[in-house]
Amino acid sequence: MTRYSNHDHRRLLSSPAVFPCQDISPATLLTSLVSLSLDVCNFQCRLFPTQRRNAREAIRQVGIILIFLQELPEIPQQSPVLCFSELHYSFQKILFLLQDCTRKGARLWMLMKLQYVASQFRVLIRGLATALDVLPLHRIEVCGEVKELVELVANQARKVKFEVDPEDEENSKLVHSILRQFEKGIEPALADIKRVLDYLDIKSWTDCNNEIEFLQDEMDFQYSECDEREVPFLSSLIGFLSYCRGVIFETLDSRNPSDSSEGRCSTETIKCINPEDFRCPISLELMKDPVTVSTGQTYDRTSIQQWLKSGNKICPKTGAKLKNTDLIPNTTLRKLIQQFCVDNGVSLTKLNNPGRDIANTTVPGSPAAAHATQFLSWFLARRLVFGTMDEKNKASYEIRLLARSNIFNRSCLIQVGTVSPLLFLLSTRDKSTQENAIAALLKLSKHNNGKEAIIENGGLKPIVTVLKNGLSPESRQTAAAIIFYLAKQHRRLIGENAEVIPSLVELMKEGTACGKKNAMVALFGLLVLASNHKRVLEANTVPVLVDILASSEKDDVTTDSLAVLAALAENSEGAEAMLKVSALPLITGIMKSTTRKVGKEHCVSILLSLCVNGGEDVIGLMAKDVSIMASLYSLLTDGTSRAAKKARFLMRILQQFNEKPTSSVAPQQTLDVIDLLGRN
Template identity: 65%
Template sequence: MINASNQSGRRILSFPAVHPCEGVSPAALLASLISLSQTICSFQSEFFPTQRRNSREIIRQLGIILLFLEEIRDRGVPVRDSVALCFSELHLTLQKIHFLLSDCTRDGARLWMLMKSEHVATQFRVLTRALATALDILPLSSIEICDEVKEVVELVAKQAQKVRLELDPHDELATKQVLSVLNQFDRGKEPNLSTVKRTLSYLGIQNWNDCNKEIKFLEDEINFTYSEGDEREVPFLSSLVGYLCYCRVVIFETLDFQQTATDPSEMRYSTEMINFINPQDFRCPISLQLMTDPVTVSTGQTYDRASIQKWLQAGNRTCPKTGEKLANTELLPNTTLRKLIHQFCADNRVSAAKSGHRSRDITRTIVPGSTASAHAMQFLSWFIARRLVFGTDEQKNKAAYEIRVLARSNIFNRACLVEVGTVPSLINLLDSDDKSTQENAISALLKLAKHTNGQKTIMESDGLTPILVVLKNGITLEARQTAAAVIFYLSSTRENRKIIGENPEVIPALVELIKEETTAFGKKNAIVAIFGLLLLPQNHQKVLDADTVPTLVSILASSEKSDLTTDCLAVLAALAENLEGANAMSKACALPLILGMLQTVTRRAEKEHCVAILMSMCMHIGEEVVGVLAKDPSLMPWLYSLLTDGTSHAAKKARSLIRVLQEFNETRTSRWVGSSVVPERSLHIW
């Protein structure tokens, strides 16, 4: 069977046509030709935003050829080998015509096809000539059909040779109008809206959703060009994205779809976020790559060791990020952050090098793709900022949603939106009685909180208080969950972690969100926010006081733990590093649970967390814990397996725990009684 119309994964304006296999029967080849011709003829009912004359002409020709092929089938005329050979060439040409017509009618690619209209017109000419050639070599005299049909086919072949398929003057004019607007953006001039509206009307882009589809298509093209390593068209594609984003924000006033919950794309995005590390937020400020060995300098800033060492070796004695003079050149390992990075790599099954590539993919959006796109973004940012202040309630809601979309994955967009002052206006919208407005406002703040200046502005605008109100009493569950995610991003700096931790309501509110019958998505956001706050040691006791340990232990003991296991274990491992945390773990009867989980969890990071918890409890509590572990005959084999199958950190902790258990079994002396810890130097733990 010949499946010529399968376009799955095909990139636009590519024609992966294939010759029918040599062994195909003439009857099957004829049937496939008829089916393909019928498919092409069905395009006459489609809307062609561009290439209207060219597409109409080629569809007309295929309609006549279809009659010819159906005549052969209906008369039962045998197809000879010479005819079958010509049919094979004709089949190849029809596949390409089908691909081209599919592209011309593709939803979301209208503007791009307009800008490629000259190239597309050339493709129509080439394929029409190929069609003429296939018909010209067809031995009509050997086909037993009526002369009238033969004459019509001959006429089509001659017309195909002579017809002039050229660039449509209307397409040419619309292309010039778009280029004129791009030129205005490039020069920092805001375009005339009437001109822009005429072009959109010509292409049939009639509403917000149509415009958004066009943007998504172009963004996919940009990503494809980067993946292929050929970035020559990126500036032009970026300019078109800026052009359409401006149109979507300024021209289309109404969101023509009903949003009742968080967008699926944002759900995916947030799910990535709660894996404790996001390459965009935890990259080295110098190399912009995911840090593999993070160290902290005297100013409190963290860098990748290799990058900061190179900076210091060059004779620099200032902090690259803040410009402050370094009190000393000591580099303190940031072990907590290193754990997060290793967990991220393990959970996503990528190496640190691959994570670096992912980070670069994101950080390329720090700068605009072109001058035109930069100016378009600046113009629409000012438009949004004005709407947030002076617009109607509906306009403010749309403006907040536009920020969600624009800032979703583009750092430059976030910077522009923060710079024009959208953050205070979004904070003011948090007390809205309209659930859609509150959801859009808190989600927009989430996107802007991913930018350093966005975090700073939120805190300087006293945004923590209204965000806390949404976290505790948001109109919808989605708003409350998103508020927890905002707190996670705000806690990415030491100063913010201190301020947030000093608020007596934040941590209890996060724990309360975990306790409630909410979604795993909401629980994850709250757990991650707590983990971010734990990066400041002063917050540990506050987290313990909020009843966090028994809450997380309860989750691990329940059936819902599958999606939250790594998150819960990471928080418990961090808390168990202190005596108070280890005691809280013991009081919550976590020891048998963690011991059992070590032998059942599958992720390497989860195993590492389990071993870390057990080791911390041994060191801080002593004989009571070590004695229980020593009696479990299945523990040692699992610990030995981690020496080869676990992460490097898991192997170190497993080795230390093995040594503790061996010493306990060998001595069983009274030095364990009343001792809180085996001397660290004798265990060589670190």
């Protein structure tokens, strides 16, 4: 028996119906036809938010054909199987359409597609008529009344009108009217909005959120298919529903905000940095050669050079006048970009496509979406200041969702002043409220203006307090992620705070796996500033990282630990701290055993630094381990170009030591190694 269900992965209004195979037995075909008919007839019209009349008529006609099929003992051998196959195909398509009309989260979109859906009903029912026309009823042994019913269905199917329901049309026009008001910068009447929501039976926060998620999936699909004709309209609908979710629905039903999967583990790690941080603000493409201008902003060299050659004398992002046209290479950012590509197995050229996540979120998807977001942002900002604690908690959660992946939304929320009251909420003793407030601040900290707003409002202190004494592991690890984003522009200020680095190290010791990773990436960001190296070492960071390496079974945690150690080992104090805890055998062992290329490269970087800073004693210990050479040779063939260079340097050092045991590393060779580590 063939059964068809509503698969969420099937795109709305798509119909993967197939004809039965030619060799199917008549008995099997009949059984499947009856099963399909029952599935159609089991739909109840009261479940249809829209298209109730058309759905009722389609179900009625299939129900009559079901009577005929149930009376039929078997498909007669002399009758053409083709007509029954046509029925089977039409039943599948009708079933898919009915499923779409009742699909969770698709109510508003189906209302907007009412003309198309009505025409689909018309086409499918007329397809039934075509199949019934060639059915040789005179050869089939069923009672005369049943034959008359089938003939009646065939006649009606050709004549019946599947038209748009007047109520559907009225509410569709009302939605368009609401969107036009948003587009003009007019806040619609709540009564009109509630009227639409009531008609579609969107009665709760969860119902509204399901609609938003469906529309976002639909928009993502259109981007992936490079068919963006409906994207502005979808953006408008998402803006409208986001406004409804925040303003109309006061209660988060059957859902604890802090239990949402979104933000549950705010992992901002060295290997999982958001690609939007690596895109040039001018071209929106991944930066191959990032350079910094006099205003402190970073661009891809090619893009900023073209900007300057065009006669522009201001910073494209800030609008500030450039003091000079010097372009300073940003080697740290280049290292992060290259590492991101290696970790994810992609090339720069494959990522240099300004996709939807960047290009289409820096500006609003439509004027209606823009104004809806602005109205909602003002509402949420007021709630954060004047609302009850429950209302403040809910507003924090809405900001957390609104700013999740949309740069324009973040900008709006920052402009209306949500940062300051969110920082104030961090001192609450309610775990859920603290989690939502810190998670919302994390999203806003990804925007340059958000970073500045946090610092200007004295936000570092309350964030560090959460980092140290947050009410939940989630709050602490999110605070560490915020430190990472703030460190991009305020490394010195953060490093000079006596509590930040020790708190990050403590989180590495006692935090969850996600907390450890967030603490590592924050430390890595702080280490870009040379003056922070000493502070990180004084916090007893090296022994903690070595303990993590010795006990961790997760490759990603190991890789992150190695990355921080590689940064620390570049100076003599860091190398000395590693040698003091006998890290050398552990690093060489990991280099031999790990299967991750980036992990091997970090190991080689550490070993090179130890050779330079540790001298002959370290080189001698490494030279005794003949198995190291095999790992280095593998990097020459399987590693990245950077890893291969480092492997060659290390092999040369070890070979020269073996040839001349009493010699030391040549001064020029030491400089070459330092230069290699600094550039890569």
